[in-house]
Amino acid sequence: MTALVIAEHNNQELKPVTLNTVTAALELDQDLHILVAGSNCSAIAESAAKIEGVSKVILTDSLEYENCLAENISILISKISGDYDFILAPTTTNGKNVMPRVAALLDVCQISDVSAVVSSDTFQRPIYAGNCIATVQSNDPKKVITVRTTGFDPANAESGAAEIITLQEVNDAGISQFVKEEIAQSDRPELTAADVIISGGRGMQNGENFSLLEGIADKLGAAIGASRAAVDSGFVPNDYQVGQTGKIVAPDLYIAVGISGAIQHLAGMKDSKVIVAINKDEDAPIFQVADYGLVADLFEAMPELESKI
Amino acid sequence: MKILVPVKRVVDYNVKVRPKSDESGVDLNNVKMALNPFCEIAIEEAVKLKEAGKVEEIIAVTVGTSASQEQLRTTLALGADRAILIETDTETEPLGISKLLKAIVEKESPDLIILGKQAIDGDNNQTGQMLGALLGYPQATFASEVNLEGDKAIVTREIDGGLQTLSINMPAIITTDLRLNEPRYASLPNIMKAKSKPLDVIPADDLGVDITPRMTTLKVSLPPQREAGVMVETVDDLLDKLKNEAKVIS
Numbered sequence: 327m328t329a330l331v332i333a334e335h336n337n338q339e340l341k342p343v344t345l346n347t348v349t350a351a352l353e354l355d356q357d358l359h360i361l362v363a364g365s366n367c368s369a370i371a372e373s374a375a376k377i378e379g380v381s382k383v384i385l386t387d388s389l390e391y392e393n394c395l396a397e398n399i400s401i402l403i404s405k406i407s408g409d410y411d412f413i414l415a416p417t418t419t420n421g422k423n424v425m426p427r428v429a430a431l432l433d434v435c436q437i438s439d440v441s442a443v444v445s446s447d448t449f450q451r452p453i454y455a456g457n458c459i460a461t462v463q464s465n466d467p468k469k470v471i472t473v474r475t476t477g478f479d480p481a482n483a484e485s486g487a488a489e490i491i492t493l494q495e496v497n498d499a500g501i502s503q504f505v506k507e508e509i510a511q512s513d514r515p516e517l518t519a520a521d522v523i524i525s526g527g528r529g530m531q532n533g534e535n536f537s538l539l540e541g542i543a544d545k546l547g548a549a550i551g552a553s554r555a556a557v558d559s560g561f562v563p564n565d566y567q568v569g570q571t572g573k574i575v576a577p578d579l580y581i582a583v584g585i586s587g588a589i590q591h592l593a594g595m596k597d598s599k600v601i602v603a604i605n606k607d608e609d610a611p612i613f614q615v616a617d618y619g620l621v622a623d624l625f626e627a628m629p630e631l632e633s634k635i
Numbered sequence: 636m637k638i639l640v641p642v643k644r645v646v647d648y649n650v651k652v653r654p655k656s657d658e659s660g661v662d663l664n665n666v667k668m669a670l671n672p673f674c675e676i677a678i679e680e681a682v683k684l685k686e687a688g689k690v691e692e693i694i695a696v697t698v699g700t701s702a703s704q705e706q707l708r709t710t711l712a713l714g715a716d717r718a719i720l721i722e723t724d725t726e727t728e729p730l731g732i733s734k735l736l737k738a739i740v741e742k743e744s745p746d747l748i749i750l751g752k753q754a755i756d757g758d759n760n761q762t763g764q765m766l767g768a769l770l771g772y773p774q775a776t777f778a779s780e781v782n783l784e785g786d787k788a789i790v791t792r793e794i795d796g797g798l799q800t801l802s803i804n805m806p807a808i809i810t811t812d813l814r815l816n817e818p819r820y821a822s823l824p825n826i827m828k829a830k831s832k833p834l835d836v837i838p839a840d841d842l843g844v845d846i847t848p849r850m851t852t853l854k855v856s857l858p859p860q861r862e863a864g865v866m867v868e869t870v871d872d873l874l875d876k877l878k879n880e881a882k883v884i885s
C-alpha cells in the first residue's frame with residue numbers, strides 16, 4: 327500500500343502545510359510518495375525530496391499546471407491514482423478546490439478536514455464549526471482526504487533523501503483559464519504557519535487602526551489575523567480571516583483584540599495553545615475560551631502592550 | 636439563460652450544536668433549521684443576475700426530506716422561479732447528492748449552477764466540485780465576484796494568499812464565498828407569492844442513481860474543552876503571565 331500527498335506550493339516555494347500533511351499520511355502508510363505538479367517547479371521537487379518519510383517525488387512540470395486549475399490537476403491525480411490507497415492534500419483553498427473533483431472522478435467519497443487518524447479507514451473530523459467531532463469510517467477502496475494541518479505536527483523538512491522521477495503527463499481540460507492573481511505581499515509569517523497570531527475584530531473600527539497591532543506583531547514575530555466582521559468592513563484583506571469559513575490556526579499564542587468570540591470565529595482558533603482576549607465588554611464570549619482575559623479599551627491597552635513587550 | 640441553485644436545509648448558524656448523550660449523532664431535537672447561509676448567497680447572486688436582465692429562470696433544488704420544502708419556499712420568496720425537491724429519507728453524502736444533482740442538470744440543462752461553498756452542518760465543502768467533475772464542467776469555487784460575458788463567466792475567487800480571477804466556459808459551476816453579496820430578506824408580499832410558485836417533488840429513487848452511503852459515522856463527541864482561564868487586571872499582569880506562567884513570550 328502506498329500513500330500520495332499532493333504538495334502545496336506556488337512554483338516558488340513548498341508551503342509548510344505540506345509537512346503536516348506528510349505526517350498525517352505516514353500515520354496511514356509508511357510508503358509515501360509526493361506529487362509536485364506545477365510549472366517551472368523542479369526546485370519544489372528538490373525541497374519535497376528532503377522531507378523525512380517520503381520515498382519518491384513525482385514531478386510533473388507543465389504549463390497546464392501552473393495555476394493549479396482544478397479541472398487539469400484533478401485529471402492528472404485521478405490518472406496516477408491506480409498506485410495509491412490514500413491520496414491526501416492539506417485543507418487549503420487549493421486542496422478544497424481540487425480534491426473533491428478527484429474523489430468524484432474516482433467515484434469515492436472525500437473525507438474532509440481530517441483532524442486525527444484513528445486507523446486506515448477511520449478518521450476524526452470536526453463538524454458544525456468544530457462544536458462536535460465526528461468519527462467516521464470510509465468503506466471506499468481508496469481514501470481521498472483533506473488534512474486539517476493543525477491536527478498534525480510538521481514532518482522534518484531536511485532529513486529525507488527521496489528519488490525524484492519526472493512524469494510527462496499533459497492534461498488540459500480546456501474549459502477554464504487563469505486570468506490574474508492578486509497575492510498580498512507581506513514580510514510576516516503566514517497565518518497557518520505562525521507561532522504567534524494577533525487578530526483584530528470589528529472593535530478595531532477601521533483599517534488604519536490595525537497599525538496598533540502591527541507594532542506588536544513586529545515585536546513578537548507574529549502574523550496578523552482578523553474576524554469576518556473586520557474583513558467584511560474592509561479593514562483588512564480576505565485572506566486574514568480566521569474561522570469556520572476562513573483559516574484554521576493553532577499557534578502557540580493567539581491574541582484576540584476587539585473580537586466578540588462568535589462560534590464561527592472560535593472554530594478557527596480555539597485549538598491555539600494559549601489564548602489571550604482583550605475586549606472592553608466583560609461578557610464577551612471570547613473570554614470563555616481565553617486563558618488570559620483583559621477587560622480594557624483596546625485603544626489604551628494596545629499602545630501600552632507594544633511599549634512594554 | 637437558466638440558473639440552477641442547489642440548496643440545503645441545515646441547523647441555523649446561531650445554534651451551538653451538541654452531540655447526543657450516547658454519542659450516536661448530533662442532537663437535533665427541537666433545534667431551529669434554516670437555509671444554509673452560503674446557499675442564501677447563491678440564490679441572491681442568481682436573483683441579481685436575473686434583475687440585471689442576464690437570466691430568465693432560476694430553479695432551486697434540494698435533496699432532502701419533505702421538511703426541506705420549507706427552505707425551498709424560502710428560496711421562492713427570495714426570487715427563485717420554481718423549485719424541485721428530490722425527496723429521500725436516507726442520509727446523503729456529497730457524492731450521492733452530486734449524482735442526484737447531475738440527473739437534474741441533465742433534465743434541465745442550466746447554463747450556470749451556483750452552489751454554496753460549504754454547508755455549515757458537515758462543513759464538507761465538496762458538492763460543487765464533485766458535480767463539476769461528474770459533468771465535466773469547469774468550476775470557480777469561493778467566488779467573491781461574478782461577471783457573465785458571452786459564453787464565459789469571469790469569476791474572482793478568494794484563495795489563501797489573496798484573490799484569483801478565472802474565466803470559465805459555460806455551462807459552469809460556481810460556489811459562493813461570504814463576500815459575494817449580502818442576501819436580501821424576503822418581503823411579506825413575496826413570501827405570499829412564493830406559496831403559489833411551482834414546487835415539484837421527485838422521489839430520489841426515480842432518478843435511478845446509487846446513493847448508498849460510503850461512510851459510516853461511528854461516533855459524534857464533544858471536542859476537548861478548554862479549561863477556564865483567568866482574568867487579569869492590567870497589561871503588566873498580562874505580560875507577567877505570558878512570560879512567567881505560559882512562557883510564550885520572552
Ligand SMILES: Cc1cc2nc3c(=O)[nH]c(=O)nc-3n(C[C@H](O)[C@H](O)[C@H](O)COP(=O)(O)OP(=O)(O)OC[C@H]3O[C@@H](n4cnc5c(N)ncnc54)[C@H](O)[C@@H]3O)c2cc1C
Pocket residue numbers: 526527528529530552553554555556567568569570571572573583584585586587588589590591594604605606607610622623624625648672673755
Ligand atoms: C456562515 C457564516 C460563516 C462565518 N464564518 C466566520 C469566520 O470564518 N470567521 C469569523 O470571524 N466570523 C465568521 N462569521 C461571522 C461571525 O458570526 C461573527 O459575526 C463575527 O465573527 C463577528 O466579528 P467580531 O467579533 O469582530 O465583531 P463583533 O461581534 O461586532 O464584536 C466586536 C467586539 O469588539 C469589542 N470592542 C469594541 N470596541 C472595543 C474597544 N475600543 N476596545 C476593546 N474591545 C472593543 C466589542 O465589545 C465586541 O465584543 C460567520 C458567519 C456566518 C453566518
Ligand SMILES: Nc1ncnc2c1ncn2[C@@H]1O[C@H](COP(=O)(O)O)[C@@H](O)[C@H]1O
Pocket residue numbers: 640641642643671673674677696697698699727729732749750751752753754755757758759760761762763
Ligand atoms: N442535500 C443537498 N441538496 C442540494 N444541494 C446541496 C445539498 N447539500 C449540499 N448542497 C449544495 O452544496 C453546497 C456545499 O455543500 P457541502 O459540500 O455539503 O459543504 C451547499 O451550499 C449547497 O449549495
